[in-house]
Amino acid sequence: MPLLKTFAAVAIATFVGHSLAVPVVPHPSVANDLVLTPENTLSETNPYRNGPHRNGHKIPASSNSAEELSVSVYNNLQSDSMNAYVTGLDPNGILVCLTPGGSWFAPKANGSISGIIPQIITEDIAIPMGDYGTNTSFTIPSYVQSARIWFADGHLKFYTGLNATGYLTLVEPSPSNQHDPSANVNWGFVELTTNSDGLTVNLSYVDFVGLPLGIKVQGSNGTQTALGVPADAVSSICSALSAQASSDGQPWDKLCISDSSGNALRVIAPYDYIQQNPGAFASYWTRYISQVWAKYSTTPLTIDTQAAAGLVNCTTLGNSTLTCDGDNRPYERPSAGDIFGCNTGPFAIEETDNDVHRAVVPRLCAAFDRSTFLLRGGNVQPSLDSSHYYTTSPTDYYSKIVHEQEVDGRGYAFAYDDVNPPDDDGSNASGLLNDPDPSLLSITIGGPTS
Ligand SMILES: *[C@@H]1O[C@H](CO)[C@@H](O)[C@H](O)[C@H]1NC(C)=O
Ligand SMILES: *[C@@H]1O[C@H](CO)[C@@H](O)[C@H](O)[C@H]1NC(C)=O
Ligand SMILES: *[C@@H]1O[C@H](CO)[C@@H](O)[C@H](O)[C@H]1NC(C)=O
Numbered sequence: 001m002p003l004l005k006t007f008a009a010v011a012i013a014t015f016v017g018h019s020l021a022v023p024v025v026p027h028p029s030v031a032n033d034l035v036l037t038p039e040n041t042l043s044e045t046n047p048y049r050n051g052p053h054r055n056g057h058k059i060p061a062s063s064n065s066a067e068e069l070s071v072s073v074y075n076n077l078q079s080d081s082m083n084a085y086v087t088g089l090d091p092n093g094i095l096v097c098l099t100p101g102g103s104w105f106a107p108k109a110n111g112s113i114s115g116i117i118p119q120i121i122t123e124d125i126a127i128p129m130g131d132y133g134t135n136t137s138f139t140i141p142s143y144v145q146s147a148r149i150w151f152a153d154g155h156l157k158f159y160t161g162l163n164a165t166g167y168l169t170l171v172e173p174s175p176s177n178q179h180d181p182s183a184n185v186n187w188g189f190v191e192l193t194t195n196s197d198g199l200t201v202n203l204s205y206v207d208f209v210g211l212p213l214g215i216k217v218q219g220s221n222g223t224q225t226a227l228g229v230p231a232d233a234v235s236s237i238c239s240a241l242s243a244q245a246s247s248d249g250q251p252w253d254k255l256c257i258s259d260s261s262g263n264a265l266r267v268i269a270p271y272d273y274i275q276q277n278p279g280a281f282a283s284y285w286t287r288y289i290s291q292v293w294a295k296y297s298t299t300p301l302t303i304d305t306q307a308a309a310g311l312v313n314c315t316t317l318g319n320s321t322l323t324c325d326g327d328n329r330p331y332e333r334p335s336a337g338d339i340f341g342c343n344t345g346p347f348a349i350e351e352t353d354n355d356v357h358r359a360v361v362p363r364l365c366a367a368f369d370r371s372t373f374l375l376r377g378g379n380v381q382p383s384l385d386s387s388h389y390y391t392t393s394p395t396d397y398y399s400k401i402v403h404e405q406e407v408d409g410r411g412y413a414f415a416y417d418d419v420n421p422p423d424d425d426g427s428n429a430s431g432l433l434n435d436p437d438p439s440l441l442s443i444t445i446g447g448p449t450s
């Protein structure tokens, strides 16, 4: 089966017949059950060549210690079998995985040609973490982009293959595929990029909430933190989603995945659930969208682009599409999946889209997920602070409930969670930290220590 041919088509084909039962329990399986989506694959940006750097420990590209990033991990989970994995692209766009020895490993395709089943990476890329209550340090030796530091209570399985245009592709654990070979493992990740501008690192709950992680960056900008969620976050979120499902009849409870003993393991985002269950939430937003469309047929919706275009007025002229001044194309009414995922339908950004369009999309989608369009002041987006988010129904209850769990309210729960009003008082919902000259990235596994 041509698993790597077209990710979207494969995802749909593979999900057919796997309707989720209640309680949702993962059934880890073999490579044949991998489901490839943009969320769990990372393709090299360099055409694949089986060059001399392949399948060997690559000496760090730079001996410049300024490129190194020190990482310290505190294990606050009552587990003594924790491992870390670091994956990403080096500055040349080559896929790299950090080895326990501290150097990069550049996997090769292991005989793969386009269209065959991905092969497991057999090289040891698990970095053992210390027992509960201890710190473990390691160094990321050189610049890395689109990188993730994964943590697992046990081991994760990574695969490589070639995508249809011949680029080496890393196939990572998927939180939403019940048959993923790592499905029964409690895991999570932080995303980061290091380059000459410094370190950018974030906590993301855009796709799921799993193993609780918190981040701290120390460097020339002082100390910045995103504390993440507490140790029992997954079960608390599952309870809240269950209550919401009882109250509005929507399948919020189905977002919760339990392990084979019935313990809540992770919570997947509604977009990912809809990918597997296309009818889910289908009419959830319909009435709200009609109200938004009606309101902005008589009064302009003003988008603050927070960029050169300044304030841009939009209107639902003729009642079908929303049209914005200076924008190269209008917006159709979104589906539920479009709203939760922010990257399909009217929110899909095309290469030819102009700056106004690129500024409007995130602000429109954020206003839907946070349900701020019909509030007083909602005619200017963004303008209301986070105390107004998720205050009316329908709303993105996954995002609302995840943010309620976040110890400091920070951490993306949907793709455009970094949209904030211009006079943001620090209530910046994103869990993104950056420092031009980082000295230490500290990560806590298993919830904050106090
Ligand atoms: C394969 O990966 C490359 C690099 O990320 C990308 O440009 C290309 O579109 C991908 N091909 C397919 C068919 O997805
Ligand atoms: C390549 O894949 C095969 C089949 O999964 C595996 O047995 C072998 O160890 C792999 N080799 C490398 C170098 O990863
Ligand atoms: C772990 O490291 C942090 C600093 O990152 C330090 O405050 C703490 O005391 C250390 N804990 C242990 C048990 O070594």
Ligand SMILES: *[C@@H]1O[C@H](CO)[C@@H](O)[C@H](O)[C@H]1NC(C)=O
Binding pocket: 145, 146, 147, 191, 192, 193, 200, 201, 202, 204, 206, 412, 415
């Ligand atoms: C988080 O960081 C990664 C790596 O820098 C970046 O690619 C990704 O877009 C960020 N996520 C969000 C939701 O901004």
Ligand SMILES: *[C@@H]1O[C@H](CO)[C@@H](O)[C@H](O)[C@H]1NC(C)=O
Binding pocket: 220, 221, 434, 435, 436
């Ligand atoms: C970090 O410090 C630099 C230099 O002082 C400054 O330009 C930048 O805005 C700061 N960034 C953050 C996120 O505080």
Ligand SMILES: *[C@@H]1O[C@H](CO)[C@@H](O)[C@H](O)[C@H]1NC(C)=O
Binding pocket: 300, 302, 313
């Ligand atoms: C946008 O709409 C506001 C509110 O009606 C109005 O005051 C403003 O003049 C409009 N701006 C433009 C450029 O049309």
Ligand SMILES: *[C@@H]1O[C@H](CO)[C@@H](O)[C@H](O)[C@H]1NC(C)=O
Binding pocket: 290, 293, 294, 318, 319
């Ligand atoms: C606009 O659409 C709504 C919902 O479909 C409908 O109730 C309303 O009559 C329409 N208004 C106009 C002016 O067409």
Ligand SMILES: *[C@@H]1O[C@H](CO)[C@@H](O)[C@H](O)[C@H]1NC(C)=O
Binding pocket: 418, 419, 420, 421, 422, 424, 428, 429, 430, 432, 433, 434
């Ligand atoms: C929110 O925080 C991120 C990361 O620090 C930053 O890039 C963004 O500009 C902030 N947004 C606002 C409106 O302050």
